[in-house]
Amino acid sequence: MAEPALPDIDPGPAGLAVSLRGVTKVYDSGVTALGPLDLDVQRGEFVSLLGPSGCGKSTALRLIAGLSAPTSGTVGVSHRAGDERGRRSIGFVFQEPTLMPWARVRENVRLPLKLARDPVAEADARVSEALAQVGLAEFAGAFPRELSGGMKMRVSLARALVTDPDLLLMDEPFAALDEITRFRLNNDLLALWRSLRKTVIFVTHSVFESVYLSQRVIVMTSRPGRIGAEFRIDAPEPRGEDFRTSPRYASQCRQVSNALAPSYAGRPGA
Structure with missing residues (x-):
């Protein structure tokens, strides 16, 4: 089955990377998961x-990636998010690393380039670069079973980066990791973002993670997911532990948490 085509959008003077207009998603079961949703994301943002779970965060990500089609509305991705061969350059990091257990790290990272039939020498160079970017250059010959959970997620991130995407979509990639590993990966992700200036859309359940990482936090309502509130995160760059322990961070987390609270009201276990 062919993937649904995503319309290009002219980035124009505003520099839009993604634009959603009146987007809804109704599944075959009759469940309305999303919308109507309007969202603009700037290039490099x-x-x-x-x-909360089930509010349509992951559904929105899949629509932007072109892995699913909206029931109504339009999902536009800037034509700048594509390479010279016309392939849309979107990297996707899923909740689980989804690595091939029989393949070494380098082959797991090489997979998108192999599927695209990129020249071997070019692919080798890009795999080495991606592994260096995530701090795993010395583990290129390892198997997934030899890696920790955090290292496996780094491999997944390298696989998303190896195509040099303009747009990086991340679906709760650090949710299953311990707190120390999660903090370290948050810091490393921010360093990569500052260095590469990709457009990143990051799905999370964590108020603290969203405020620490983001320039902008979109708080979604319970199903069907809509935008309930939006926060511009005012923080000095580069961010680090000084910000994480600052009164400003605590205040912004409190504001976001207060906006999120109505989404949990009346839910089982709330």
């Missing part, structure tokens, strides 16, 4: 989608 780091945006987090925050909300």
Whole structure:
């Protein structure tokens, strides 16, 4: 089955990377998962989608990636998010690393380039670069079973980066990791973003993670997911532990948490 085509958008003077207009998603079961949703994301922006389980965060990400089609509305991705061969350059990091257990790290990272039939020498160079970017250059010959959970997620991130995408979509990639590993990966992701200036849309359940990472936090309502609130995160760059322990961070987390609270009201276990 062919993937649904995403319309290009003219980035124009505003420099839009993604534009959603009146987007809804109704599944075959009759469940309305999303919308109507309107959202613009600027090129080079780091945006987090925050909300309760089932509010449509991951659905929105899949629509932007072109892995699913909206029931109504339009999903536009800038034509700049594509390479010279017309392939849309979107990297996707899923909740689980989804690595091939029989393949070494380098082959797991090489997979998108192999599927695209890129020249071997070019692919080798790009795999080496991506592994260096995530701090795993010395583990290129390892198997997934030899890696920790955090290292496996780094491999997944390298696989998303190896095509040099303009747009990086991340669906709760650090949710299953311990707190120390999660903090370290948050810091490393921010360093990569500052260096590479990709457009990042990051899905999370964590108020603290969203405020620490993002330039903008989109708080979504319970199903069907809509934008309930939006926060511009005012923080000095580069961010680090000084920000994480600052009164400003605590205040912004409190504001975001207060906006999120109505989405959990009346939910089982709330």
